[in-house]
Amino acid sequence: MTKDLLIGQTLRFSGSPFEIDWSEAAHWSSRGGVLVEHGRIVDIGDADDLRAAHPTAKVHDYGSSLISAGFVDAHMHYPQTGIIASWGKQLIDWLNTYTFPEESRFGDLAYASDVAGRTLDLALAHGTTTLTSFCTIHPESVDAFFTEAETRNMAVIAGKTCMDRNAPDTLRDTAQTAYDQSKQLLEKWHAKGRANYAITPRFSPTSTPEQLEALGALWAEHPSCLMQTHLSEQLPEIAWVQSLFPNARDYLDTYEAFGLLGPRGLYGHSIHLTDREKARLAEVDASLVHCPTSNTFIGSGLFDLMGLSAQGLRIGLATDTGGGSSFSMLRVMAATYEIAQLRGVAVHPAQLIWLATEGSARALHMSGEIGHLGIGAAADLCVIDLASTPLIAQRSSRAETPWDALFPTIMMGDDRAIVSTWVAGREISTRR
Ligand code: GUN
Ligand code: ZN
Numbered sequence: 001m002t003k004d005l006l007i008g009q010t011l012r013f014s015g016s017p018f019e020i021d022w023s024e025a026a027h028w029s030s031r032g033g034v035l036v037e038h039g040r041i042v043d044i045g046d047a048d049d050l051r052a053a054h055p056t057a058k059v060h061d062y063g064s065s066l067i068s069a070g071f072v073d074a075h076m077h078y079p080q081t082g083i084i085a086s087w088g089k090q091l092i093d094w095l096n097t098y099t100f101p102e103e104s105r106f107g108d109l110a111y112a113s114d115v116a117g118r119t120l121d122l123a124l125a126h127g128t129t130t131l132t133s134f135c136t137i138h139p140e141s142v143d144a145f146f147t148e149a150e151t152r153n154m155a156v157i158a159g160k161t162c163m164d165r166n167a168p169d170t171l172r173d174t175a176q177t178a179y180d181q182s183k184q185l186l187e188k189w190h191a192k193g194r195a196n197y198a199i200t201p202r203f204s205p206t207s208t209p210e211q212l213e214a215l216g217a218l219w220a221e222h223p224s225c226l227m228q229t230h231l232s233e234q235l236p237e238i239a240w241v242q243s244l245f246p247n248a249r250d251y252l253d254t255y256e257a258f259g260l261l262g263p264r265g266l267y268g269h270s271i272h273l274t275d276r277e278k279a280r281l282a283e284v285d286a287s288l289v290h291c292p293t294s295n296t297f298i299g300s301g302l303f304d305l306m307g308l309s310a311q312g313l314r315i316g317l318a319t320d321t322g323g324g325s326s327f328s329m330l331r332v333m334a335a336t337y338e339i340a341q342l343r344g345v346a347v348h349p350a351q352l353i354w355l356a357t358e359g360s361a362r363a364l365h366m367s368g369e370i371g372h373l374g375i376g377a378a379a380d381l382c383v384i385d386l387a388s389t390p391l392i393a394q395r396s397s398r399a400e401t402p403w404d405a406l407f408p409t410i411m412m413g414d415d416r417a418i419v420s421t422w423v424a425g426r427e428i429s430t431r432r
Protein backbone atom coordinates (compact mmCIF):
# COMPACT_ATOMS: atom_id res chain seq x y z
CA MET A 1 0.00 0.00 0.00
CA THR A 2 1.35 3.44 -0.87
CA LYS A 3 2.12 5.99 1.74
CA ASP A 4 0.57 9.46 1.54
CA LEU A 5 2.42 12.56 2.63
CA LEU A 6 0.27 15.60 3.40
CA ILE A 7 2.15 18.88 3.41
CA GLY A 8 0.98 22.22 4.78
CA GLN A 9 0.93 24.08 8.06
CA THR A 10 0.38 21.63 10.89
CA LEU A 11 -1.03 22.07 14.38
CA ARG A 12 -0.73 19.36 16.98
CA PHE A 13 -1.19 19.22 20.75
CA SER A 14 0.96 17.52 23.36
CA GLY A 15 -1.33 18.48 26.25
CA SER A 16 -4.54 20.28 27.11
CA PRO A 17 -4.45 24.08 26.81
CA PHE A 18 -6.91 24.10 29.72
CA GLU A 19 -4.37 22.34 31.96
CA ILE A 20 -1.09 23.85 30.78
CA ASP A 21 -0.38 27.12 29.01
CA TRP A 22 -1.52 27.03 25.37
CA SER A 23 1.99 28.00 24.26
CA GLU A 24 3.32 24.76 25.75
CA ALA A 25 0.39 22.58 24.69
CA ALA A 26 0.22 23.56 21.00
CA HIS A 27 2.87 23.03 18.31
CA TRP A 28 2.69 24.78 14.94
CA SER A 29 4.82 24.04 11.95
CA SER A 30 4.65 26.42 9.00
CA ARG A 31 5.84 23.68 6.61
CA GLY A 32 4.94 20.42 8.25
CA GLY A 33 4.23 16.94 6.98
CA VAL A 34 1.86 14.16 8.04
CA LEU A 35 2.72 10.68 6.78
CA VAL A 36 -0.21 8.28 6.42
CA GLU A 37 -0.21 4.54 5.84
CA HIS A 38 -2.86 1.83 6.33
CA GLY A 39 -5.35 4.44 7.55
CA ARG A 40 -3.14 5.76 10.34
CA ILE A 41 -0.71 8.59 10.96
CA VAL A 42 2.73 6.96 10.98
CA ASP A 43 4.96 10.04 11.20
CA ILE A 44 4.78 13.79 11.68
CA GLY A 45 7.53 16.33 11.24
CA ASP A 46 9.21 18.76 8.92
CA ALA A 47 7.86 18.40 5.35
CA ASP A 48 11.25 18.32 3.64
CA ASP A 49 12.67 15.78 6.09
CA LEU A 50 9.68 13.48 5.61
CA ARG A 51 9.87 13.86 1.84
CA ALA A 52 13.54 12.89 1.84
CA ALA A 53 12.94 9.92 4.15
CA HIS A 54 9.94 8.64 2.15
CA PRO A 55 10.66 9.36 -1.53
CA THR A 56 7.97 6.96 -2.80
CA ALA A 57 5.15 8.52 -0.73
CA LYS A 58 2.41 10.22 -2.74
CA VAL A 59 2.64 13.92 -1.93
CA HIS A 60 -0.45 16.08 -1.31
CA ASP A 61 0.81 19.63 -1.04
CA TYR A 62 -1.78 21.92 0.53
CA GLY A 63 0.46 25.00 0.48
CA SER A 64 -0.27 27.31 3.39
CA SER A 65 -3.51 25.59 4.39
CA LEU A 66 -3.65 24.11 7.87
CA ILE A 67 -3.68 20.34 8.36
CA SER A 68 -5.66 19.55 11.53
CA ALA A 69 -7.16 16.51 13.13
CA GLY A 70 -10.70 16.11 11.79
CA PHE A 71 -13.39 17.72 13.92
CA VAL A 72 -15.29 15.57 16.41
CA ASP A 73 -18.96 16.45 16.94
CA ALA A 74 -19.79 15.01 20.36
CA HIS A 75 -23.61 15.44 20.28
CA MET A 76 -26.02 15.77 17.37
CA HIS A 77 -29.30 14.40 16.05
CA TYR A 78 -29.00 13.17 12.46
CA PRO A 79 -32.81 12.73 12.17
CA GLN A 80 -33.19 16.50 12.65
CA THR A 81 -31.19 17.45 9.55
CA GLY A 82 -34.43 18.08 7.65
CA ILE A 83 -35.81 20.52 10.21
CA ILE A 84 -32.62 22.48 10.96
CA ALA A 85 -33.26 26.23 11.41
CA SER A 86 -36.98 25.99 12.25
CA TRP A 87 -38.33 29.27 13.55
CA GLY A 88 -39.71 30.62 16.75
CA LYS A 89 -39.78 28.00 19.52
CA GLN A 90 -37.94 27.15 22.72
CA LEU A 91 -37.05 23.63 23.77
CA ILE A 92 -40.30 21.84 24.65
CA ASP A 93 -42.40 23.58 21.97
CA TRP A 94 -39.59 23.10 19.46
CA LEU A 95 -39.55 19.36 20.18
CA ASN A 96 -43.33 19.03 19.87
CA THR A 97 -43.75 21.31 16.85
CA TYR A 98 -40.83 20.40 14.62
CA THR A 99 -38.76 17.54 15.99
CA PHE A 100 -41.22 14.82 16.94
CA PRO A 101 -43.21 14.93 13.67
CA GLU A 102 -39.98 14.63 11.68
CA GLU A 103 -38.53 11.87 13.89
CA SER A 104 -41.77 9.89 13.40
CA ARG A 105 -40.67 9.21 9.80
CA PHE A 106 -37.55 7.21 10.69
CA GLY A 107 -39.21 3.79 10.92
CA ASP A 108 -38.85 3.87 7.12
CA LEU A 109 -35.37 2.46 6.45
CA ALA A 110 -35.09 4.06 3.01
CA TYR A 111 -35.92 7.51 4.38
CA ALA A 112 -33.59 7.07 7.35
CA SER A 113 -30.75 5.90 5.09
CA ASP A 114 -31.20 8.88 2.80
CA VAL A 115 -31.04 11.39 5.67
CA ALA A 116 -28.17 9.54 7.37
CA GLY A 117 -26.08 9.51 4.19
CA ARG A 118 -26.82 13.16 3.51
CA THR A 119 -25.94 14.11 7.07
CA LEU A 120 -22.62 12.24 7.03
CA ASP A 121 -21.66 13.81 3.68
CA LEU A 122 -22.53 17.28 4.95
CA ALA A 123 -20.44 16.67 8.07
CA LEU A 124 -17.45 15.56 5.98
CA ALA A 125 -17.77 18.64 3.76
CA HIS A 126 -17.52 20.68 6.98
CA GLY A 127 -14.34 18.86 8.10
CA THR A 128 -16.11 16.73 10.72
CA THR A 129 -14.91 13.14 10.70
CA THR A 130 -16.74 11.76 13.77
CA LEU A 131 -20.42 12.25 14.66
CA THR A 132 -22.02 11.23 17.93
CA SER A 133 -25.69 11.00 17.08
CA PHE A 134 -29.04 10.40 18.67
CA CYS A 135 -31.22 8.30 16.35
CA THR A 136 -35.01 7.85 16.87
CA ILE A 137 -36.94 5.16 18.73
CA HIS A 138 -36.92 3.07 15.54
CA PRO A 139 -34.22 0.37 15.25
CA GLU A 140 -34.23 1.09 11.49
CA SER A 141 -32.90 4.58 12.22
CA VAL A 142 -29.93 3.07 14.04
CA ASP A 143 -29.19 0.49 11.36
CA ALA A 144 -29.39 3.22 8.70
CA PHE A 145 -26.91 5.49 10.47
CA PHE A 146 -24.32 2.82 11.27
CA THR A 147 -24.59 1.31 7.78
CA GLU A 148 -24.06 4.66 6.05
CA ALA A 149 -21.12 5.44 8.37
CA GLU A 150 -19.59 2.03 7.67
CA THR A 151 -19.83 2.69 3.93
CA ARG A 152 -17.77 5.84 4.52
CA ASN A 153 -15.41 4.13 7.00
CA MET A 154 -16.21 6.80 9.61
CA ALA A 155 -15.79 6.42 13.37
CA VAL A 156 -19.24 7.15 14.78
CA ILE A 157 -21.18 6.73 17.99
CA ALA A 158 -24.97 6.43 18.04
CA GLY A 159 -27.91 4.80 19.74
CA LYS A 160 -31.65 4.27 19.69
CA THR A 161 -33.34 7.25 21.38
CA CYS A 162 -35.67 5.80 24.02
CA MET A 163 -38.94 7.50 25.07
CA ASP A 164 -41.95 5.95 26.79
CA ARG A 165 -43.90 9.05 27.86
CA ASN A 166 -44.56 12.68 26.95
CA ALA A 167 -44.09 11.98 23.27
CA PRO A 168 -46.56 11.14 20.47
CA ASP A 169 -47.75 7.52 20.03
CA THR A 170 -45.57 7.24 16.94
CA LEU A 171 -42.46 7.86 19.03
CA ARG A 172 -43.04 5.84 22.19
CA ASP A 173 -41.54 2.51 23.15
CA THR A 174 -41.78 0.89 26.60
CA ALA A 175 -39.30 0.10 29.33
CA GLN A 176 -39.07 -3.47 28.03
CA THR A 177 -38.85 -2.72 24.29
CA ALA A 178 -36.32 0.05 24.95
CA TYR A 179 -34.17 -2.47 26.82
CA ASP A 180 -34.64 -5.29 24.29
CA GLN A 181 -34.11 -3.23 21.16
CA SER A 182 -31.16 -1.28 22.60
CA LYS A 183 -29.57 -4.59 23.61
CA GLN A 184 -30.07 -6.11 20.16
CA LEU A 185 -28.66 -3.01 18.49
CA LEU A 186 -25.62 -2.76 20.72
CA GLU A 187 -24.87 -6.45 20.19
CA LYS A 188 -25.05 -5.78 16.46
CA TRP A 189 -23.08 -2.53 16.28
CA HIS A 190 -20.98 -1.87 19.40
CA ALA A 191 -17.24 -2.04 18.66
CA LYS A 192 -18.00 -3.25 15.14
CA GLY A 193 -15.30 -1.76 12.93
CA ARG A 194 -15.30 1.97 13.67
CA ALA A 195 -18.80 2.01 15.24
CA ASN A 196 -19.56 2.34 18.92
CA TYR A 197 -22.95 2.17 20.60
CA ALA A 198 -24.30 4.70 23.10
CA ILE A 199 -27.27 3.74 25.28
CA THR A 200 -29.61 6.71 24.70
CA PRO A 201 -32.45 7.77 26.99
CA ARG A 202 -33.52 11.05 25.31
CA PHE A 203 -33.95 12.95 28.62
CA SER A 204 -35.73 12.17 31.84
CA PRO A 205 -39.05 13.94 30.95
CA THR A 206 -39.64 11.42 28.13
CA SER A 207 -38.76 8.30 30.14
CA THR A 208 -40.66 6.73 33.04
CA PRO A 209 -38.63 5.68 36.06
CA GLU A 210 -39.11 2.09 34.83
CA GLN A 211 -37.49 2.89 31.50
CA LEU A 212 -34.59 4.76 33.10
CA GLU A 213 -34.06 1.79 35.40
CA ALA A 214 -34.10 -0.69 32.50
CA LEU A 215 -31.53 1.37 30.58
CA GLY A 216 -29.39 1.75 33.72
CA ALA A 217 -29.42 -2.05 34.04
CA LEU A 218 -28.44 -2.43 30.38
CA TRP A 219 -25.52 -0.03 30.85
CA ALA A 220 -24.35 -1.99 33.91
CA GLU A 221 -24.40 -5.14 31.75
CA HIS A 222 -22.47 -3.39 28.94
CA PRO A 223 -20.17 -0.91 30.69
CA SER A 224 -17.93 -0.41 27.65
CA CYS A 225 -20.81 1.41 25.93
CA LEU A 226 -21.18 5.14 26.27
CA MET A 227 -24.48 6.53 27.59
CA GLN A 228 -25.75 9.82 26.11
CA THR A 229 -28.59 12.05 27.21
CA HIS A 230 -29.55 15.69 27.88
CA LEU A 231 -29.15 17.52 31.19
CA SER A 232 -30.27 20.95 32.48
CA GLU A 233 -30.69 22.67 29.14
CA GLN A 234 -33.55 25.12 29.88
CA LEU A 235 -35.16 26.43 33.06
CA PRO A 236 -38.76 25.36 32.17
CA GLU A 237 -37.38 21.89 31.38
CA ILE A 238 -35.76 21.71 34.82
CA ALA A 239 -39.02 22.74 36.51
CA TRP A 240 -40.83 20.04 34.51
CA VAL A 241 -38.29 17.43 35.64
CA GLN A 242 -38.85 18.51 39.25
CA SER A 243 -42.61 18.00 38.88
CA LEU A 244 -42.19 14.60 37.20
CA PHE A 245 -39.64 13.35 39.78
CA PRO A 246 -40.72 15.00 43.07
CA ASN A 247 -38.33 12.90 45.14
CA ALA A 248 -35.22 13.70 43.07
CA ARG A 249 -32.62 16.01 44.62
CA ASP A 250 -32.04 17.67 41.26
CA TYR A 251 -32.08 16.87 37.51
CA LEU A 252 -28.89 14.79 37.66
CA ASP A 253 -30.44 12.68 40.41
CA THR A 254 -33.10 11.48 37.94
CA TYR A 255 -30.25 9.72 36.12
CA GLU A 256 -28.12 8.90 39.15
CA ALA A 257 -30.99 7.11 40.95
CA PHE A 258 -31.37 4.71 38.02
CA GLY A 259 -27.74 3.83 37.28
CA LEU A 260 -27.38 6.41 34.51
CA LEU A 261 -24.53 8.41 36.01
CA GLY A 262 -21.05 7.13 35.26
CA PRO A 263 -17.65 7.85 33.76
CA ARG A 264 -18.76 6.94 30.24
CA GLY A 265 -21.85 9.16 30.48
CA LEU A 266 -22.22 12.09 28.06
CA TYR A 267 -24.46 14.87 29.38
CA GLY A 268 -25.47 17.28 26.61
CA HIS A 269 -25.90 20.99 27.43
CA SER A 270 -25.44 20.90 31.25
CA ILE A 271 -26.01 24.64 31.49
CA HIS A 272 -27.98 25.29 34.68
CA LEU A 273 -26.20 22.92 37.08
CA THR A 274 -26.35 23.11 40.86
CA ASP A 275 -23.19 22.86 42.94
CA ARG A 276 -24.11 19.29 43.91
CA GLU A 277 -24.56 18.29 40.28
CA LYS A 278 -21.22 19.80 39.27
CA ALA A 279 -19.38 18.11 42.13
CA ARG A 280 -21.02 14.74 41.45
CA LEU A 281 -20.31 14.90 37.70
CA ALA A 282 -16.66 15.72 38.46
CA GLU A 283 -16.45 13.00 41.09
CA VAL A 284 -17.55 10.26 38.66
CA ASP A 285 -15.44 11.71 35.80
CA ALA A 286 -18.46 12.19 33.52
CA SER A 287 -18.32 14.13 30.26
CA LEU A 288 -20.24 17.31 29.51
CA VAL A 289 -21.01 18.34 25.95
CA HIS A 290 -21.17 22.05 25.15
CA CYS A 291 -23.61 22.86 22.33
CA PRO A 292 -23.25 26.66 21.98
CA THR A 293 -24.96 27.24 18.62
CA SER A 294 -27.98 25.29 19.86
CA ASN A 295 -27.94 27.05 23.22
CA THR A 296 -28.26 30.43 21.52
CA PHE A 297 -30.70 29.26 18.82
CA ILE A 298 -33.14 27.58 21.23
CA GLY A 299 -32.49 30.26 23.87
CA SER A 300 -31.11 27.94 26.55
CA GLY A 301 -28.36 29.83 28.39
CA LEU A 302 -24.64 30.38 28.86
CA PHE A 303 -22.55 27.24 29.58
CA ASP A 304 -19.79 27.82 32.15
CA LEU A 305 -16.86 26.49 30.10
CA MET A 306 -14.06 27.86 32.24
CA GLY A 307 -15.64 27.08 35.60
CA LEU A 308 -16.48 23.49 34.67
CA SER A 309 -13.13 22.78 33.04
CA ALA A 310 -11.42 24.17 36.16
CA GLN A 311 -13.34 21.49 38.08
CA GLY A 312 -11.57 18.91 35.92
CA LEU A 313 -14.61 17.86 33.89
CA ARG A 314 -14.18 16.37 30.45
CA ILE A 315 -15.82 18.78 27.99
CA GLY A 316 -16.58 18.12 24.34
CA LEU A 317 -18.01 20.43 21.68
CA ALA A 318 -21.00 19.73 19.50
CA THR A 319 -23.36 21.15 16.90
CA ASP A 320 -26.52 19.58 18.42
CA THR A 321 -28.08 19.83 14.95
CA GLY A 322 -30.99 20.42 14.32
CA GLY A 323 -31.17 22.42 17.60
CA GLY A 324 -27.92 23.98 16.47
CA SER A 325 -28.27 25.65 13.09
CA SER A 326 -24.91 24.84 11.54
CA PHE A 327 -22.95 21.69 10.70
CA SER A 328 -19.73 23.68 11.02
CA MET A 329 -17.55 23.04 14.05
CA LEU A 330 -15.84 26.34 13.13
CA ARG A 331 -19.19 28.02 13.79
CA VAL A 332 -19.45 26.04 17.06
CA MET A 333 -15.99 27.29 18.09
CA ALA A 334 -17.07 30.86 17.28
CA ALA A 335 -20.20 30.47 19.45
CA THR A 336 -18.05 28.99 22.23
CA TYR A 337 -15.94 32.13 22.07
CA GLU A 338 -18.99 34.42 22.05
CA ILE A 339 -20.70 32.71 24.98
CA ALA A 340 -17.50 32.83 27.03
CA GLN A 341 -17.19 36.53 26.20
CA LEU A 342 -20.70 37.04 27.61
CA ARG A 343 -19.32 35.45 30.80
CA GLY A 344 -16.29 37.75 30.74
CA VAL A 345 -13.64 35.34 29.42
CA ALA A 346 -11.71 35.33 26.12
CA VAL A 347 -11.05 31.71 25.08
CA HIS A 348 -7.77 31.34 23.16
CA PRO A 349 -7.93 29.93 19.59
CA ALA A 350 -5.70 27.05 20.74
CA GLN A 351 -8.32 26.16 23.34
CA LEU A 352 -11.15 26.42 20.80
CA ILE A 353 -9.60 24.08 18.23
CA TRP A 354 -8.42 21.72 21.00
CA LEU A 355 -12.01 21.45 22.27
CA ALA A 356 -13.33 20.62 18.77
CA THR A 357 -10.76 17.83 18.29
CA GLU A 358 -8.89 16.52 21.34
CA GLY A 359 -11.48 17.72 23.88
CA SER A 360 -14.40 16.00 22.15
CA ALA A 361 -12.30 12.83 21.70
CA ARG A 362 -11.45 12.87 25.40
CA ALA A 363 -15.14 13.31 26.29
CA LEU A 364 -15.90 10.27 24.12
CA HIS A 365 -13.05 8.25 25.70
CA MET A 366 -11.35 8.03 22.30
CA SER A 367 -8.22 10.09 23.01
CA GLY A 368 -5.27 9.21 20.81
CA GLU A 369 -7.54 7.46 18.30
CA ILE A 370 -9.54 10.36 16.85
CA GLY A 371 -9.25 14.14 17.06
CA HIS A 372 -5.48 13.77 17.39
CA LEU A 373 -2.66 14.73 15.05
CA GLY A 374 -0.11 12.28 16.37
CA ILE A 375 1.62 9.02 15.51
CA GLY A 376 -0.71 6.05 15.85
CA ALA A 377 -3.95 8.02 15.55
CA ALA A 378 -6.48 7.29 12.82
CA ALA A 379 -5.78 9.44 9.77
CA ASP A 380 -9.06 11.36 10.12
CA LEU A 381 -7.98 14.83 9.05
CA CYS A 382 -9.23 18.11 7.72
CA VAL A 383 -7.33 20.69 5.74
CA ILE A 384 -8.38 24.26 6.39
CA ASP A 385 -7.89 27.23 4.06
CA LEU A 386 -7.10 30.23 6.27
CA ALA A 387 -8.15 32.69 3.52
CA SER A 388 -11.37 31.07 2.29
CA THR A 389 -13.40 34.23 1.66
CA PRO A 390 -12.32 37.77 0.70
CA LEU A 391 -13.26 39.03 4.18
CA ILE A 392 -11.24 36.36 5.98
CA ALA A 393 -8.35 36.70 3.51
CA GLN A 394 -7.94 40.46 4.07
CA ARG A 395 -7.92 39.92 7.82
CA SER A 396 -5.57 36.94 7.92
CA SER A 397 -3.13 38.72 5.56
CA ARG A 398 -2.41 41.14 8.44
CA ALA A 399 -1.72 38.39 10.93
CA GLU A 400 1.59 38.41 12.74
CA THR A 401 1.20 35.07 14.49
CA PRO A 402 -0.31 31.74 13.39
CA TRP A 403 -3.07 32.18 16.00
CA ASP A 404 -3.95 35.57 14.56
CA ALA A 405 -4.09 33.92 11.12
CA LEU A 406 -6.38 31.14 12.40
CA PHE A 407 -8.79 33.17 14.53
CA PRO A 408 -10.64 34.93 11.62
CA THR A 409 -11.40 31.49 10.15
CA ILE A 410 -12.70 30.27 13.51
CA MET A 411 -14.97 33.32 13.80
CA MET A 412 -16.07 33.68 10.17
CA GLY A 413 -15.32 30.36 8.47
CA ASP A 414 -17.63 27.57 7.35
CA ASP A 415 -17.51 24.71 4.84
CA ARG A 416 -15.92 27.02 2.26
CA ALA A 417 -12.76 26.85 4.41
CA ILE A 418 -12.52 23.06 4.24
CA VAL A 419 -10.15 22.22 1.41
CA SER A 420 -10.08 18.50 2.03
CA THR A 421 -11.25 15.85 4.48
CA TRP A 422 -9.50 12.53 5.05
CA VAL A 423 -11.16 9.51 6.66
CA ALA A 424 -9.05 6.55 7.78
CA GLY A 425 -6.24 7.55 5.41
CA ARG A 426 -8.39 8.22 2.35
CA GLU A 427 -9.10 11.64 0.90
CA ILE A 428 -12.83 11.55 0.45
CA SER A 429 -13.89 15.10 -0.11
CA THR A 430 -11.91 17.86 -1.69
CA ARG A 431 -12.55 21.30 -3.08
CA ARG A 432 -9.13 21.80 -4.59
N1 GUN B 1 -33.73 17.61 24.88
C1 GUN B 1 -34.40 16.47 24.60
N2 GUN B 1 -34.38 16.20 23.28
C2 GUN B 1 -33.69 17.19 22.70
C3 GUN B 1 -33.33 17.47 21.35
O1 GUN B 1 -33.64 16.74 20.41
N3 GUN B 1 -32.59 18.59 21.16
C4 GUN B 1 -32.21 19.40 22.17
N4 GUN B 1 -31.48 20.49 21.90
N5 GUN B 1 -32.55 19.17 23.45
C5 GUN B 1 -33.28 18.08 23.71
ZN1 ZN C 1 -29.42 17.06 21.75
